[in-house]
Structure formats: structure tokens, C-alpha cells
């Protein structure tokens with residue numbers, strides 16, 4: 450490989466290699482009562498690059514959802530730093546944080562979290578309402594997102610009139626309707642049968658092929674098998690990271706030097 454000596458091109462390379470998610474020695478301690486402390490995350494460091502597809506696994510209570518909430522700026526670390534697309538979220542005001550979340554992140558939850566008694570179309574339009582998109586454009590984009598997940602014929606159905614797999618596909622449409630670069634999913638297929646699981650995973654594969662970054666929590670080996678990288682949590686710590694294991698030492702040292710710079 451040819452060496453590059455141009456500063457501008459190496460600077461450009463470094464910029465494009467900036468991680469989307471940069472978690473630095475983060476801990477999250479819950480204090481349900483003054484004399485009881487739960488260290489849900491304990492010194493976690495993690496970098497995820499654009500277009501990566503990461504599965505997070507680990508036993509119940511190992512800290513997966515806690516990590517997901519931090520990554521999604523729904524919660525803040527007790528210590529350590531978290532940079533989302535280069536921005537330290539600790540310095541961002543709550544209003545700007547909601548805006549950042551809305552623009553950059555699409556969430557999919559295990560329990561779908563659709564609004565009951567509200568049509569599939571209106572559910573998917575909701576993030577666009579927050580983003581201040583006009584009614585006509587909202588309708589067009591939400592319809593397109595629902596078609597993209599194969600739900601074009603169920604626009605006016607209420608969540609209660611949809612199967613679990615269909616509700617999850619509506620939830621995925623809601624997550625992608627704002628065209629976010631990052632999708633965070635917490636056990637998106639945990640409540641689905643194998644056929645619906647396959648449907649949702651196929652949609653995720655397509656999103657990854659479009660260059661979006663996917664972080665998916667799962668208990669299921671076949672879901673994790675589709676990811677490029679698998680991170681395992683145990684007792685609030687990263688106990689295994691397939692990307693770290695696969696990265697040659699020299700590359701890792703270079704990455705550490707870059708992180709320290």
C-alpha cells in the first residue's frame with residue numbers, strides 16, 4: 450500500500466474514521482435507596498464506526514439496556530465520557546439533546562412501544578412531527594417507510610389490529626422514517642416468531658447495506674450471527690469483543706495512539 454504524505458489527506462482520513470459512538474471508561478451506578486448501590490456499568494470503553502453492525506449480548510442484568518440508554522442519550526453516565534459523532538453529550542442542553550436524538554438515532558424496543566389507538570401511519574409520522582416536517586411531507590415519508598418494511602397495506606390499522614411481527618415492523622418504520630445514521634435496537638426480535646424475526650433481520654441487513662450504523666441487543670445467537678462484531682457484557686463490563694480479538698495488534702496500537710491524540 451502506498452504511503453500518503455499529504456497532511457490534508459491524512460487529516461481527512463482521520464476525520465472519516467472518527468467513531469460514531471465513543472464510550473470512554475463509562476460507569477453507571479443506580480442508587481435505588483441511599484444505602485443500596487447497583488453498578489450496572491463498570492468502566493466500559495467502546496468505539497463503534499460508521500456502517501458497523503454490532504450485536505450486544507450478555508446475561509440478564511449484565512447492563513445491556515443500561516448501555517443502550519446511554520448510547521441513545523436517554524440516560525447519562527455516572528462517570529466517564531460519551532461522545533456521539535464527536536460531540537460530548539454531557540455538554541449538551543436537554544432541548545438540544547432531544548433534537549440530536551431525533552436527528553441521529555432511530556430506536557427499536559422489544560415491546561414495540563407503539564402508541565395505542567393511533568394508526569400505523571400516525572405512529573410512524575410522530576418523529577417527523579417532532580422534527581417540524583410539514584403534514585404533506587410527513588404523510589409521504591411515513592407511507593414510504595411503511596412500504597419499505599412491507600406494511601404498505603396496513604397504514605390505517607391500529608397496533609391492536611396488527612400481529613406482533615407487524616407491530617415490530619411498524620416500530621422499525623418509525624425508527625427509520627427520519628433517516629437516522631444510527632439505529633439502536635433493544636431485543637427487537639425478542640417477542641417475535643422465527644418468520645417475523647427473519648423479516649425484521651432482513652430489513653436491518655438492508656439498512657446496514659445502506660451504510661447505517663446498527664447496534665442491536667439480543668439474546669439470540671442467530672441474530673448476533675448477522676452482526677459484524679459481537680460484544681459481550683458480564684456484570685457491567687465488556688468481557689468479549691470479537692472486533693478487538695480480530696484486530697491485529699499493530700492496528701490496535703495505531704487506534705490507541707489516535708484515541709490518545
Ligand SMILES: Nc1ncnc2c1ncn2[C@@H]1O[C@H](COP(=O)(O)OP(=O)(O)OP(=O)(O)O)[C@@H](O)[C@H]1O
Pocket residue numbers: 479480481487488489507508509510511512513514515516
Ligand atoms: N432504574 C434502575 N434502578 C436500579 N437498578 C437498576 C435500574 N435499571 C437497571 N438496574 C439494575 O442494573 C443492572 C443492569 O440492568 P439492565 O437493564 O441494563 O440489564 P440487561 O442486561 O438489559 O438485562 P435483560 O437482559 O434482563 O434486559 C441490573 O442489575 C438491574 O437490576
Ligand SMILES: [Mg+2]
Pocket residue numbers: 513514515
Ligand atoms: Mg435489557
